[in-house]
Amino acid sequence: EPLYWFGKNNAKYFDQFGFSYFTREVYDAFYPGYGASWPAYYGALAMTYENGSTRGLVVQRNSDDTTITFRQTVRRHFVSSLSTCETAAVNRAKLLENFYQYHVTAIDEGNKEPVREYIIPRRGTNLSAADRLASLMVQHGAEVQRATAAFKNGDKEYPAGSYVIPLAQPAKRMIRTFLDPNVPMDDPFLKEEERRRKRRLGSEIYDVTAWSLPMQIGAEAIGAPARSQGSFEPFQSAAVSAGQVSGTKATVAYLVPWGPTSAARFLASALREGVRVYSSDKKFVLGGRTYGAGALIVKVKENPESVHDTVQKIAKSSGAEVIATETGWVDEGPNFGSRYVFFMKKPTIAIAWDRPTSGGSAGQLRFVIERQFGYPVSVVRTQQLATADLSKFNVIILPEGGFGEGYTAALGPNGARRLKDWVQTGGTLIGIGSALQYLASPSAALLSITQENAAPPTPATPAAEGQSRRPDSASAPSTPTAPPAAGVGTAIARTPGKLFAKDEDLDKAIQPDTDLPGSAHGFLGRAKVDQEHWTTVGVPETVYAMVSGRAIFSPVKADRGVNTAVFAGPDQVLASGYIWDEFRKQIAYKPLTVVQRDGRGWVIGFTADPAFRAYMDGLSVLLANAVFRGPAHASASQQFGEE
Numbered sequence: 067e068p069l070y071w072f073g074k075n076n077a078k079y080f081d082q083f084g085f086s087y088f089t090r091e092v093y094d095a096f097y098p099g100y101g102a103s104w105p106a107y108y109g110a111l112a113m114t115y116e117n118g119s120t121r122g123l124v125v126q127r128n129s130d131d132t133t134i135t136f137r138q139t140v141r142r143h144f145v146s147s148l149s150t151c152e153t154a155a156v157n158r159a160k161l162l163e164n165f166y167q168y169h170v171t172a173i174d175e176g177n178k179e180p181v182r183e184y185i186i187p188r189r190g191t192n193l194s195a196a197d198r199l200a201s202l203m204v205q206h207g208a209e210v211q212r213a214t215a216a217f218k219n220g221d222k223e224y225p226a227g228s229y230v231i232p233l234a235q236p237a238k239r240m241i242r243t244f245l246d247p248n249v250p251m252d253d254p255f256l257k258e259e260e261r262r263r264k265r266r267l268g269s270e271i272y273d274v275t276a277w278s279l280p281m282q283i284g285a286e287a288i289g290a291p292a293r294s295q296g297s298f299e300p301f302q303s304a305a306v307s308a309g310q311v312s313g314t315k316a317t318v319a320y321l322v323p324w325g326p327t328s329a330a331r332f333l334a335s336a337l338r339e340g341v342r343v344y345s346s347d348k349k350f351v352l353g354g355r356t357y358g359a360g361a362l363i364v365k366v367k368e369n370p371e372s373v374h375d376t377v378q379k380i381a382k383s384s385g386a387e388v389i390a391t392e393t394g395w396v397d398e399g400p401n402f403g404s405r406y407v408f409f410m411k412k413p414t415i416a417i418a419w420d421r422p423t424s425g426g427s428a429g430q431l432r433f434v435i436e437r438q439f440g441y442p443v444s445v446v447r448t449q450q451l452a453t454a455d456l457s458k459f460n461v462i463i464l465p466e467g468g469f470g471e472g473y474t475a476a477l478g479p480n481g482a483r484r485l486k487d488w489v490q491t492g493g494t495l496i497g498i499g500s501a502l503q504y505l506a507s508p509s510a511a512l513l514s515i516t517q518e519n520a521a522p523p524t525p526a527t528p529a530a531e532g533q534s535r536r537p538d539s540a541s542a543p544s545t546p547t548a549p550p551a552a553g554v555g556t557a558i559a560r561t562p563g564k565l566f567a568k569d570e571d572l573d574k575a576i577q578p579d580t581d582l583p584g585s586a587h588g589f590l591g592r593a594k595v596d597q598e599h600w601t602t603v604g605v606p607e608t609v610y611a612m613v614s615g616r617a618i619f620s621p622v623k624a625d626r627g628v629n630t631a632v633f634a635g636p637d638q639v640l641a642s643g644y645i646w647d648e649f650r651k652q653i654a655y656k657p658l659t660v661v662q663r664d665g666r667g668w669v670i671g672f673t674a675d676p677a678f679r680a681y682m683d684g685l686s687v688l689l690a691n692a693v694f695r696g697p698a699h700a701s702a703s704q705q706f707g708e709e
Contacts, residue, residue: 085145173235321362460494
């Protein structure tokens with residue numbers, strides 16, 4: 067109701083001044099990441115006022131042949147701002163009462179609803195994911211507690227350091243919105259969406275339909291039906307604890323377990339500092355502790371004496387766990403001199419920029435690598451990749467395409483040939499989303515996958531033996547073929563006649579012979595990871611990706627490459643959000659990531675963007691592996707038949 071107060075008052079002044087406007091179209095405010103939706107979860111009202119931008123110029127609008135000036139746009143914003151202030155002043159008491167009641171009723175709901183608290187366990191190999199999630203909730207205003215000792219909830223035990231978020235608090239609705247596995251859309255809205263889709267009308271879903279923070283970050287968040295009993299303290303700091311070096315001053319090596327994003331930050335900083343770093347593709351046991359595949363190894367004797375201070379400094383700034391060792395003898399697994407231990411060659415990274423790349427995709431990839439990992443990236447205009455000296459780089463990233471005729475037109479035949487030559491001499495080429503259409507195209511021939519058309523509907527159950535597949539075939543007379551019309555000859559294109567008995571027959575007849583799958587509006591898809599490949603070291607068995615758009619790719623054949631992560635089966639692939647039933651069935655068991663060797667180099671494809679909006683932390687290690695480990699494996703000898 068309060069939104070109507072503001073809308074009607076705005077409409078009064080818009081009508082008075084002759085401003086055109088529209089309501090209840092497209093902008094659903096369902097996704098909580100907008101300024102027009104996020105404040106609503108705190109008891110506030112949120113509105114976004116927009117009009118056609120002139121960017122300081124005079125613009126001729128083709129749709130209605132009107133001229134818009136910058137002065138007009140400022141005037142409209144000024145009028146709407148004064149109208150909003152007037153409405154707030156007139157309804158001041160009601161607005162304050164609503165704000166207060168929003169928080170009071172939230173506490174009451176938190177005491178009565180089936181989920182009484184969320185538990186974020188701090189366990190496993192990726193402790194920083196739990197820290198990250200708890201810190202984010204604190205930043206958003208939630209009251210978070212940290213266990214000072216192990217505790218139980220029901221029959222489950224949780225270690226000290228785990229986080230608890232009780233729901234009987236003013237921020238309860240925000241907490242549920244961010245942490246619940248799924249926030250469903252209204253059934254009437256979805257029913258209308260399905261009707262519009264079948265009629266090929268535009269969707270009214272404006273943004274993504276899923277945003278579960280635990281899935282995006284890769285952390286556990288367990289909804290509990292009762293409050294935990296134990297010793298807890300308020301968790302007030304949003305800062306993640308600094309990393310540290312365990313053990314005495316190393317005489318042989320420093321080891322960094324791989325998996326947390328903090329380890330990727332450590333590696334990025336170490337390479338920038340000139341530290342020589344190795345990594346094991348196999349797990350090993352040393353001193354009674356198991357180090358998973360991907361563990362980093364900093365050999366003391368191969369680095370200057372200052373390496374001890376450098377490692378201490380990087381551990382503190384990155385938050386990584388570092389263990390000093392006085393021996394290279396392992397109890398199980400490969401030793402530090404094994405063929406499974408690779409020297410981490412320093413990447414020199416270029417990312418395609420400007421047309422045809424999507425500015426959002428290119429920007430978020432650069433942000434994740436430069437700001438979250440802490441490693442520099444060179445931006446290169448896409449067209450320049452066809453003529454530039456590519457030998458300066460050993461990693462090239464092609465983001466999602468979003469403008470113009472795509473990479474084929476921007477790079478041309480020469481660009482495709484030079485990229486292929488560069489890969490074959492040891493380069494790592496990473497394609498994101500729609501960029502895979504180019505890499506898989508005949509003109510580029512860099513990735514042996516294909517984009518799929520929509521799968522045909524499931525065929526009907528065959529008729530029983532002895533029954534006709536067309537019950538009316540025996541009694542229906544055949545339709546005679548009409549002779550050509552007089553004077554027309556045979557130039558007219560004709561098709562056999564058909565009889566439509568119901569609306570469904572017409573609907574089936576007008577469908578295109580080939581079409582792409584219906585567009586996904588951003589759902590979190592569950593994927594299974596092949597944990598025996600070097601691009602997946604440190605990655606959990608299950609990851610979640612934000613899937614949007616119409617692109618579904620076929621898996622790469624086993625003799626050409628490896629599908630290192632594939633979406634789960636049709637009953638498990640939808641982890642959160644909403645998707646058309648046909649899309650859900652077709653994307654099942656299709657690749658999320660593919661890796662293909664070409665000469666001495668690699669082509670790595672992500673069918674969904676691992677840096678989507680820079681908040682898919684659960685995919686960060688997959689991206690880090692592609693960027694940092696590609697050069698190490700490209701420069702390695704192929705004598706062991708590496709794939």
